Amino acid sequence: MITLEQATETLLNEIRPITRTRLISLEKAIGRISVEDVHAPIDMPPFDRSPLDGYAQRAADIAQASRDKPVKLKAAAEIPAGVFWDGTISPGSTARIMTGSMIPKGADCVVKQEDTDDGEQEVCFYVSVKSQENICFKGEDIKKGTRILSCGSVVSYAHLAVLASVGHSRVLVRDRVKAGLLSTGDELTLLGEPLEQGKIYNSNLFMLAGRMENLGADVISLYNAKDDVLEVCRIIEREIDGVDIFFTTGGVSVGRRDIMHAVLSRLGATILFWKISLKPGTPVLAAIYREKLLLCLSGNPFAAMTNFELLGRPSLHKLSGDLRLKLVRVKGIMDDAFSKRSPERRFVRAVYENGRVKIAPHSHSSGALLSLLGCNALIDIEGGSPGLNPGDNVELVLL
Numbered sequence: 001m002i003t004l005e006q007a008t009e010t011l012l013n014e015i016r017p018i019t020r021t022r023l024i025s026l027e028k029a030i031g032r033i034s035v036e037d038v039h040a041p042i043d044m045p046p047f048d049r050s051p052l053d054g055y056a057q058r059a060a061d062i063a064q065a066s067r068d069k070p071v072k073l074k075a076a077a078e079i080p081a082g083v084f085w086d087g088t089i090s091p092g093s094t095a096r097i098m099t100g101s102m103i104p105k106g107a108d109c110v111v112k113q114e115d116t117d118d119g120e121q122e123v124c125f126y127v128s129v130k131s132q133e134n135i136c137f138k139g140e141d142i143k144k145g146t147r148i149l150s151c152g153s154v155v156s157y158a159h160l161a162v163l164a165s166v167g168h169s170r171v172l173v174r175d176r177v178k179a180g181l182l183s184t185g186d187e188l189t190l191l192g193e194p195l196e197q198g199k200i201y202n203s204n205l206f207m208l209a210g211r212m213e214n215l216g217a218d219v220i221s222l223y224n225a226k227d228d229v230l231e232v233c234r235i236i237e238r239e240i241d242g243v244d245i246f247f248t249t250g251g252v253s254v255g256r257r258d259i260m261h262a263v264l265s266r267l268g269a270t271i272l273f274w275k276i277s278l279k280p281g282t283p284v285l286a287a288i289y290r291e292k293l294l295l296c297l298s299g300n301p302f303a304a305m306t307n308f309e310l311l312g313r314p315s316l317h318k319l320s321g322d323l324r325l326k327l328v329r330v331k332g333i334m335d336d337a338f339s340k341r342s343p344e345r346r347f348v349r350a351v352y353e354n355g356r357v358k359i360a361p362h363s364h365s366s367g368a369l370l371s372l373l374g375c376n377a378l379i380d381i382e383g384g385s386p387g388l389n390p391g392d393n394v395e396l397v398l399l
């Protein structure tokens, strides 16, 4: 049996990052990865503007103004934000302006309303200001040509604001990973159908589809199939060319109805590995079929989940180039005991917080689901471990 690390390396060697790109509108771009540098096509602000409500005039005209000796100027215009006034402020005149208004020609300073008598026809100024004072200059925030989005960046809301401010409405981003997902099992029942004797509802489909959505992949084909080699072959043959990666769950062990071996052989897929030395999810099976990676996970829900986090997620990481998908390992100290021996390497559901580790409550069997709730990390326990005690140092994979 190979190790998890060998299995991961084998998978990653087979995967080519996707190169498809897509030009999308700004409102859809949040969280996507830019594949181009974007430079500001205009200055921001696009014109000299006022940062406050007040009056625009020539600084020289009010150089002598004070509370005791106000200077009076004639009001030539009122210029609200968004309005272009074609006039010029001549010596001895002023214009009422608002926050965001264009500074009129001829004016070289702004005085805030509170430092005047707020006059209409004539305005008394109680202070002097320097030339250029209280003006927010064209291009002061963003100079035309400044790089505002870099190739490889994750588009954030801040990018959206900056891009929108300079009128850039579309971004070229890397396409999302397209994934296929198929669960196999004669016992599986779809939601909405009554549960017959001996059957269970299909939970893997929801778990993995939800997780992939979480990780930025589009599950574009989703199937629930019987343990029927021909049916499963037909689905994979039909879907494989439209996806970047295909996941299955169930049927990878050694039982009579563990059909995935027969499926892969019938498809003529090239097996990369079967079985890795860890628990749960030992019998995970990986193959290449028509140049796509087929990852066949164990059917037991926690085994499927562990297989997916440890092998599927790194595969999505390589395909998408999305750095956020990189597996994060941390060290922690046990608050709880875990009494089970681990002859083989084992991953255990845990709750990790500020360096402390608790065992997730409820059953830890690989078929148990409830302990997934609230679990945010997997403890990576070495093979040969007699169990864990409070105070033990452990390594974890964050979910």
Ligand code: AMP
Pocket: 183, 184, 185, 187, 188, 200, 201, 202, 203, 204, 205, 249, 250, 251, 252, 253, 255, 298, 299, 300, 301, 367
């Ligand atoms: P298998 O890997 O097919 O041998 O299945 C192992 C165990 O996981 C069995 O108890 C199955 O009933 C269960 N199982 C398989 N697939 C699913 C699924 N999609 N959702 C929930 N449980 C499953």
Ligand code: MG
Pocket: 184, 185, 186, 227, 250, 251, 257, 258, 299
């Ligand atoms: Mg089965």
